[in-house]
Amino acid sequence: MQQNVKRNKQKHKRQLTVLLSLCAALIVVAAVEAVILANPEAYQFWLTLYPEGGTAEYSSIVLSIFLVDIVVPAGLALYTFFSINKLGTPPMYRLIWGAIVFLAGIRRLLRFQTESILWYLALALWAVLFLVVINIHRMQLEEA
Numbered sequence: 001m002q003q004n005v006k007r008n009k010q011k012h013k014r015q016l017t018v019l020l021s022l023c024a025a026l027i028v029v030a031a032v033e034a035v036i037l038a039n040p041e042a043y044q045f046w047l048t049l050y051p052e053g054g055t056a057e058y059s060s061i062v063l064s065i066f067l068v069d070i071v072v073p074a075g076l077a078l079y080t081f082f083s084i085n086k087l088g089t090p091p092m093y094r095l096i097w098g099a100i101v102f103l104a105g106i107r108r109l110l111r112f113q114t115e116s117i118l119w120y121l122a123l124a125l126w127a128v129l130f131l132v133v134i135n136i137h138r139m140q141l142e143e144a
Helices: 001-009 013-035 040-049 056-085 091-109 118-136
Strands: none
Touching: 013 056, 013 118, 040 056, 056 091, 056 118, 091 118
């Protein structure tokens, strides 16, 4: 029994490493964007658009954007980390998480932040994550 669990962990090691790396990269990009937005120049620009706003509103907007950006990669990473050894990556996993990742990538695309290099990086990471999620079953290590 213990040998079978060890074999399953080795079998899914590459899948888990690639998926967790992409999710971590998306979280890092979201964190860098939040840090960029949390500076005095960005706040002053926001005040020119919304003069009645205050620091509390601006901080809550930046935090909300950050949390929305990380909820899908964090959820996917946690779900996969805790379930891949037991359940593997069945077709329903690939279908549901593929759809969620695709929609999150479309949401990111529709923000149209074309002046930001981080927007392009995040789009590329979402596209690669989508391809990894729908093809994760092909990344298993060959059994000896």
